[in-house]
Amino acid sequence: MSKEFVENYLTLLLDDGVKFDVHIEEVSDTFAYLNITVPSEYIGAVVGKRGMLKNALKTVINGCKSKNQKVYKINVKES
Numbered sequence: 001m002s003k004e005f006v007e008n009y010l011t012l013l014l015d016d017g018v019k020f021d022v023h024i025e026e027v028s029d030t031f032a033y034l035n036i037t038v039p040s041e042y043i044g045a046v047v048g049k050r051g052m053l054k055n056a057l058k059t060v061i062n063g064c065k066s067k068n069q070k071v072y073k074i075n076v077k078e079s
Contacts, residue, residue: 002034002061002072009057014042019079024072033073034061040078047076 006022014020018039025033038046047054054074061072 001064005061005064006034006036006057010036010038010046013045013053014038018042021079030069031071031073033075035075035077037077037079043076043078 003022003024010020010022020039020042021035021037023035023037025035027033036046045053048056054076058072058074061074
């Protein structure tokens, strides 16, 4: 559910045709890395000023953890 939400969010946020990748790296039963890979010119659009968009995304994703009790750490990387 988290991966699909992030993919839909990025589709709305980024310009048409921009390639991105969302990958979840499971560390344990309660922790995972959510890796977002975007072109370097779009990193600012995903992170936002002072990381505000990234933090808002993390808040929404961790708010959904009532089902699987998993905490996500979001990493944004350039492709």
